[in-house]
Structures are given as C-alpha cells and as structure tokens.
Amino acid sequence: MADSPYAWWRRQGLRFRLTVVAATVLALALAVSASVLLTVLDRTLIDTVDDSTRAQAQTVRVQADSDTLTTPITTHDGTIVQVIDAAGRITHVTYGADRLVPLLAAHDRERALHEGSATFVDGRPYAIPGPLRVVVLRADRGQTVIAARPVGEIQTSLGTAARVLFVGTPLLIVLLAAASWLIIGRTLRPITALRRGAAEITHTARSRRLPVPESRDEVHWLATTLNGMLARLEEAEQRQRALVSDAAHELRSPLASIRLQLEVALGHPEGQDWPETAEGVLEDAMRLSRLAEDLLALARLDERGGVPARNEPVQLDEVVRQIAERHGEVRLTVCDPVLVRGDTLDLSRVLTNLVDNAVRHTSSKVEVALTADGVLTVTDDGPGIPEEDRERVFNRFTRLDSGRSRDEGGAGLGLAIVQETVRAHGGVVSLEDAGPGLRAVVRLPVAG
Template sequence: MAEWWRRKSLRFRLTALSVVGLTLVFAASASVLMIVLGRSLMDTVDETTQQHAQAVRAQADSGTLTDPITTQDGTIVQVVGADGKVTHGTYGADRLVPLLDAGDRRRALRHESAWFLDGEPYGIPGPLRVIVISGDRGVTVLAARPVREIERSLLTAGRVLLFGTPLLVVFLAGGGWLIIGRTLRPIVALRRGAADITHTARSRRLPVPEARDEVHSLAVTLNDMLARLEEAESRQRALVSDAAHELRSPLASIRLQLEVALGHPEGQDWPETAEGVLEDTLRLSRLAEDLLALARLDERGGRLARNEPVNLDEVVRQVVERYGEARLTACDPVVVRGDALDLSRVVTNLMDNAVRHAASTVEVALTRDGVLTVTDDGPGIPAEDRERVFNRFTRLDHGRSRDEGGAGLGLAIVRETLVAHGGAVRLEDAAPGLRAVVSLPSIK
C-alpha cells in the first residue's frame, strides 16, 4: 500500500489527502450538528412542557384547577392525587391510568429529569417526553408532549447530511483537483522547460511564474544554476580552444624540424635539431603542467588541496635561489595556512615572468605582514592592461614576440591560487619596470 501510494502523482496525493480530510471534518461536523440539533429541540420541548406543568401545579396548589385542563399546543397533562388516582387531565388524557406508575414518578422526581415514554398504549403515535413535578398535599403533575415531529425532523436532517455530504465532498474534490492542477502548473512548466534543454541548447532558461511564491524562487534558483553551468561550459570551451591553439605552434615546430631533418639527413645538424625539438617539448611540458594546475583548481572549486601551516619565507627563499638574476632584499618569517606546493608555484610563476621581462635585475621582498613583492626593471605593463593579463591565455603583443614567452596561464594560476588561499595579487608600476604585489593572511 505504501509503495502504491508513493508511485502516485503529487496532484493525486494532495487531492486524496484533502478529500480524506474533508470527509472526516464533514462527518464530525454532521455528527455534532445532529447531536446539538436534537438536544436543542429536546431542550425546547422540555422547557415548554415544564412551563405547562408548573402552571398546572400552581393552579392545583391554589385550588383553582379546572377540569378538563386546557393547553394551546397539545401538551398532555395529568394531575395525580396522593392516592395515586388521576384527578384532573387535559382533553383526551387517560383518566384511569397515570402516564408513569408510582415507582417511575418517584425516580423522575428524584433525578429531576424528563422521561421518554411510548405513546402507543395511550393512543398517541410515537414517543412522549414526560416531565414530573410535585405539588402540595402529595399531588403530582405529569406533563407530556409528543416528539414524533422532532424525530422526523432529525431523520430528515440526517438523510440530507447523509446524501448531501458525499456530494459536497465530490464537488470539493473536483474543485480541489482543478485548483491543485493550476497550482502545480508552474512546476509542470519547469519540468517541460528542463526537458527541452539539451547539451546543444545554449542560453536556455526555465519559465519563471509571476507569483512570488516558492515555485518562483525555485525557478530563479534553477536559472541561476543554469547560468553558472553555461558560464562554466563557456570557460571550458574557451580553455579547450585556447589550449588547442597554443599546442598547435610547438607541435607544428616539432613536425617541421623533424620533416626537414628526415628530408635532408646528410646535411642536417642533428644536435641542433635535437635542441630545437627539446625546446619545443619543454614548452609543451610547461603548457601541460599549467593546464593540469588549472584543471585541479577548477575541480576543487576554490578549495585548498591541503590546509596546513606553511613557512612562506622558506618557500620564497628556495624559489629565489634557483634564479641567479634575482636578489632577495627582505625575507621576514611569515607563516600562512595553505598548500606549500601551490604557493611555491605562485612564487615560481611570478619569478618566471619577472626574469623573462627584466632588463638586468629582479628584486624580491617578503615583509612580516605577509606581503610579497617581485619587482623587475623591464618594460612594464600599461595600466589599462594590468588587470587583463590575469585572464587565461592572455599575452600582450610584446610578450608574444618573445620566443621564450609562455602561454599566458602563469598569472591566471597565480590569481586563482591566491584567491583559494584567501589572498590577492595586483600589478603596480615600478618606474621603470613592473611590481607584482601578493598579500596573504598570516598566522599571528
């Protein structure tokens, strides 16, 4: 049963739950209504009968009681004397046998409650509602009123509720089915919109309903997700396109050198050819390493591979020692949290750029507040291009003219790695040259 229920649609389950709830509510309401209506009608009858009985008792106590007793609404009244005989009564009332025997009269007086009595033995169809009150000198007044019409009214009301309530539930169920269907229509539109989006359909968005409800928020959130996926896809396509373009040059160079060497082997300087091929192979290796580093950064989504204390001064010192042109002007002890290998790659990329463009010297300084500067005395970068060079595969014109120029991934790796470490990088004019300023949060 539970499995069958889970397989049903949301519209069916909501409608079924609402129908069950309405049925229970209507059944409880009908029951309460019948009970309250019956009790109210009986209370009204008891009150009227009690008033007639009290009026007759007052007349009996004062000795002004007439015979027969007259009532306007058909209430039956008997006055029973101390000897148990009927002394007075309304027209048509039994003058020989009281409505209640002596024992029942005593119990009715003791409990002060009305009694139901079958009216057939007294020639009255249906039940009677009997009230008993006592008067002076042992006189007892019995007042009874037929309640057959009340029973008929209650029976009629019960039938109306019995047949009308299911019809009302069916009507409300149909209305609920339509209303729930209209309520779920935006979700159906979202599903159809999502089904229409394929891997070839770009710049598609899901329909957003006008109502500012939960479905509207869901549609907006899904569209934001699609926008992020589209952006990631665009970046991936651009990365693949740029990588293919950068790979084409060294591969074409290697192919050309080998074809020339094999075409004229007798006049070929094989060591020189091997050096050229090795240079292009190293260029391919650096490009592959940079692409792998970017892929790992994208895969981690801005998270660190390792998050541990790192002595940044030791990392800087070890990297700078590999460059004879560089001079370490300051190297204060600094401890940061992050990945030592990633931070070493950051310093290495900055040093490669500085050494590649420097005219004579490269100066490196690390201060105690976690600020690292790498300064060269090269041509520098125009102010309008200092932010653009951090994009992937971005190289300025004078950088492209250099044979030893990179693929334009070094600074992109630097920025994304530093952002993952909670740091930042910017380029400043060194007059002459360029200064790269790296700031990292240090552990105090």
C-alpha cells in the first residue's frame, strides 16, 4: 500500500521542506503579482486611451456646435472621428474613415450615450486591424460625435508582457529556490555541527561539549542549553560514581569487621565467647542496615526528582510531639499548631535525623521548637561546627574530623537526606551557631 502524500512529506528533510515551502509561497506571490500587474497595466492603458479619445471627441463636438467643422476632420493622435446628423447620415469624418457606415449602429449609439462610457468595437469590418475603443458624445441639432482609437498595440504589448512574465517567472522561481536551498543549507550548518558533535560524545569523552555558533540566534541558545544539559548530566554521573564509591567504602568496613570476627571465632572455637561475637556481628549488621536504609531513602528522593512522595496535609506539631516523646533527653520548648503539605513519613525522618544528630553530639540537653510560621529548630550544646564547614556537611558521606565525625555507625548521610527532603517540600535548612552548640533551622511553607 502506497504511503499518503502527507506521510511522504513528513519523511523529507527539513532543508527540502523549507525550500519547497519557500518556492511555493514565492510562486503564488509572483503569480498574484503578475496577474495584478497585467490587470492594472491593461486598465491604466485603456483609461489613458479613453481619456485621449474623449478629449478629441469633445473638441469635435465643440466644433460641431459652432458649425466650424472642416472636411476631413483633423486629429493630432490618429483618432478616428465620425459626425452623424439627426437623420443618421455621416456628415464629417477624419481622413480614411468610413463615410457610409457608422462605427456604431443607432441603438448602440443610444446605449453608449446612456451609459456614458467607452466601449469596444471590432475594427476589422471597417478595414482597421484589431479592436477599437469608441466614445460617443451628443452635439447640438441632433448631431452625434463618434470617436475611436485602435487598441491593438496595447493588447500586443500586454501579450508580450504576459509572455515575458510566463517565461521569466518560472526562471525566477527556480533561481530563488536554488538560492533558498543554499541559504537554508548554510543556516542549518550549525545544526549539522551540533549533530556531529553529539555523535562524537561517548562514555570515553564525557567532558566534550557541542560547538556553539558565534551568531546570537536560536541555534546559539540551543547549543548553549544542550551544553548546560551535558554539564548537568556529567555532574550527576560524577555524583553517582562518587556515591557508589563512597557506599562501597562504607560497606567495606562493617563487612570486614564481620568477616574478621567470624574467622577468629571459627579458628578458635574452644576459647571464643560466642555471645560477645554475636553482639559484635549484630552491631555491624545494624550499621549495614542503617546504611542501606539511608541509601534507599536518597535513591527514592533522586528518583522522584525533588517531589515529595505524597502531597497531603500534615499536622507538623503532632509529628514534632511524637518524636520528642520518643527521646527522653529532648525538651520541647515551643510547639505551635502548624499545617504543611507533604509526606508525613519523610517529614518525620527529617526531624528524627536532626534529633539523633543533636543527641549524639550534645553535652547535656537538646531543645526542639516549632513556631507558627513553619520554622522548626533543633538545638544542642555540643562542640558545634565551624562556620566554613556548615554547608559542606550537607554533602553525602561528609564527616568532619572534629567531634562530629563518625560515631555509632554514622555514615554522613543523615544531613544529606534532611536537605533533599526539605527541598522537596519547598523549604530550606541551615545550620547556625547556638553559642555553645549548634542549631539546625528548617523553614517549611505553611499550608493555607
């Protein structure tokens, strides 16, 4: 079954389609222009002949009214004139004009006088080649003046112009189509360069960028946008590779510890304290479990692309109270009613990570506060974090060398999960100096 013309058209290249469309529009424009030109030219030339013939007829009518006509009548532009009396006889004519047969019959003369416009007459019966343009005027004493001018030359000129346009217009269309083909090809050349540059970018040449044309046009901005996308993809790939590398490094330590404890226990079973060995293996297994849960949480956040799992009303003050009750060392100072939109489990994880982090590093107390404007703060009186490191600790697998380094199995993912989750809910998180200690501040948009 043959494809439809539309399907064939869609398969053609952009350069071909643009050229065909440009040539078609140009052909239509030239055809309309040629038609209008010939029509206007014909109308203008005929009007010029009518005005000249009418002026000559007016001159003869004045002479007829004053009875000063001469035989033959003299005209300066070759106009043919006949003067007919009331009885229908031809009394005066120009040189060479018919003296017996009027150019217009009586009823045609009356109609021309009534309409007041010039008319066409075939000149061949009067031995005049081509058509005539005839004007009729009424004179005194029942006389009628008929003036005529041959318009064969005008029609010949119009025919010549039409033939020139008929031959020249297709040639012009072909010429302009070829020019359009070349111009469109040069215009699309940067796109071809982009395609070739994209084909050369492989997994071994990830840092390459697409060529950016110098012209500040749409292709320039397209290349700039694509290069930005490549940079973001490269950054995401680097982050992914770093995440895999860091995750493998974190998994290696507890796995090595488990293996060592089991090898020692199996190598000396008679002197091994098996409950102690089981406790050590369980501790490392719990550490592996927490790491797997954190990695899974980050993977889900990345998969959702910065959007919470659910977008439902959450009474944040109830979440704060529940978590504060589970930690005996946490004191809830302020807990105003706050309604936000998002996922309850994700927001609970945010507060749990902040509280666990604060409890792990506090000296004596941890204070939690929630105000009506959606600001949640978790404050401890521990060693704090230097100001230059307060942004860096939100990176994945980041641990400082100070008192907030790894302890109790921490892998440096808690604050990263907090930041990604808060961003997904349209909020921001920051760390501030509590003098002494550290204050984590979470600002969430209040619903309604």
